[in-house]
Amino acid sequence: MKRKSKEALLLAKQHKAEDETHEPPPQFLSGLKCHVHPANFGLMRHKVFESHITRYGGELVPSLPECSEGVFHVVFEETVDEEKVKRLVDTARLPNSVFLRCTWLIESIKAKAKAGTQSHLILSMNSVEEQCRGTGESWVQEISWTQVEETEKSHIKDTDVAVTKSESQRNENPDMKDASARTTACSASHEQREDMGSQKSTKETKEDKIVEDEREPEECSRDEALGNKSVLHKWGAGAGEEDHLESLIRPFPKNLQDKFACARPSSSKPVDLNTHITSELSKLAATYKSKNDTWRSVGYERAIAAIRNYSKEITSREEALAIPGIGGRLADKIAEILESGRLRKVAEVCEGEEAETLRLFLGVWGAGPSTAQAWYLQDFRTLDDLRTKATLTRHQQIGLKHYDDINSRIPRSEVAEIEEHVREATLSLVRGAEVMVCGSYRRGKPTCGDVDVLITHPDGQSHELIFRPLLVRLRESGFLTDDLVTQEDNGNQKKYLGVCRLPGEGRKHRRLDVIVVPYQERATALMYFTGSAHFNRSMRLLATKKGMSLSEHSLRAGIVRQGQEKLSDGYMLDTPTEESIFAHLGLEYRPPEERDH
């Protein structure tokens, strides 16, 4: 009973807070049955609108009945047109309902009174025939007063809505107190879509400007909340010694350093001795991720990685608890697995239609947890539903088209073939280029999720000549079949994400990532592209803790941070090889196979 919908809770709390400092919200929606259709709404925006329905006295209809004589106000995202509405709901079976753009709600909130529906109407079965035939039901009546506000468009900005949105967005943390959530939101600046109307509030939006009366007294004094922790001076720098690397890293306690995954080899051992545990926890991690519970999922994944690298078989709760990354709650779960062989929690949250559908939808490249949930809310259950009814981005269309291929693993041998294909094309363009496959392939995995190719050139310049011509060539030969991201510019580095297929019969489409990098950045780029993702995050975190910063471009020292933000960029360290990066960070070198965290 602990958690449920934290976002909803948050919204409720915010409203409650407002109500304490203001007169109760006008109940101008009372008596109205309202449904917010999830189509094209972001998850958060959808929740925000739903919360407004109840806040202003409306009866929220969480899911629309298929067939009803009832009068429902169905609110759609502003870009949804009549065609789309008809595709999404069987309008003929809801003869008395009104289908409106969400601008109706926005305007109503702004006016603190029910706005006319006319100017926000997308479709109404009745109105098509004769506007005034309704049996004196609410919506029909409104139409008459519609004109009143009709002309008044929305120049409004619903900062109220906007703020709530960003607030909930940042606050994906499980049990975060709303106080801190609001504090965080204070610093958020907004420039929401024009059509997000507003009225009052403005909450935190611009504390520099209109400090709205209705702000919570305590909440937005975010000054102290955003205290300053200068991470740096804790170590070496505190002594104000030279800015040298050595002085920066040496004072770092070794026992602390051991807590970082990147400091230890990943179990290059044949198998995982605690599979029974990790497999169960993995299910939970994936499910939490699909539910947008990011940090809980991250917590699970870290623990899983820790268990994988634990050399012995875990036999007791105590033993588990001693492993860094495993706390009381996970230790309990492990204990349950140890004695019963299973976890009730898994059955509870991982099984069932919702979790399975979300997993299905997450397999669509370009669809993440938010989109998957939004689709589920729209009653989509199959890939065919997505194909025929959903609004798909270009990426998602491609992801759907190649759903099976993209979600199947690639044998090493085929990766090698693809590497050779790309190398050949590259070398035919520029002699002397270096082409290598990184990612899971370089880490020695037996199968790979995609092919990550890194290209550079020792002359330090030719890399610039490679990118476009290579893509053109591979495309002309029919090797590249779909482009996802054709050019991601990251400083001097360029990245391509797409889909390819080797010539010949019976070949699958494969995801291909190519980065072309300047020679000076080859080592950091190689580190990055070799991963694993977990390993990278661990190493980057360690770098941060040492007052440095590691990215695919460079390793920098002398970084000064205040909280998140960097006050000083520091200076770049020389990183000719991967070994040098480990050395700068005070770590023992790990070959790629040992970075598989």
Next chain:
DNA sequence: CAACAGCGAGA
């Protein structure tokens, strides 16, 4: 109670 990596692109 804040942090949990550090990037760029598409809509």
Next chain:
DNA sequence: TCTCGC
């Protein structure tokens, strides 16, 4: 800005 991906 939000969402997604590497």
Next chain:
DNA sequence: GTTG
């Protein structure tokens, strides 16, 4: 989820 766990950690400092």
